[in-house]
Amino acid sequence: MRCVKTIDENGRITIPKYMRKMIGISGAENLDVMLMDEVGQIVLRRRVPKCAVCGSPKNLREINGAHICRGCAAAVSALNKKEL
Numbered sequence: 001m002r003c004v005k006t007i008d009e010n011g012r013i014t015i016p017k018y019m020r021k022m023i024g025i026s027g028a029e030n031l032d033v034m035l036m037d038e039v040g041q042i043v044l045r046r047r048v049p050k051c052a053v054c055g056s057p058k059n060l061r062e063i064n065g066a067h068i069c070r071g072c073a074a075a076v077s078a079l080n081k082k083e084l
């Protein structure tokens with residue numbers, strides 16, 4: 001799926017509403033902007049939170065800006081109990 005958009009003098013473009021809706025963006029949200037200079041492309045990627053340990057996107061808790069899933073949090077907790 002693609003469309004042609006005009007970038008303004010400040011570098012802004014509008015992502016079509018139907019595209020935002022298709023990937024679940026309904027309001028303001030941070031996106032990763034990646035320059036693929038070897039192929040002359042700029043790629044936008046939705047930032048989906050993932051567990052910093054196993055990469056799972058499910059059952060997350062946020063700690064100091066990082067995410068950890070319930071299973072990994074339990075494993076870390078068990079390690080701490082063994083070491084005490």
Ligand SMILES: [Zn+2]
Nearest residue numbers: 051054069072
């Ligand atoms: Zn995890």
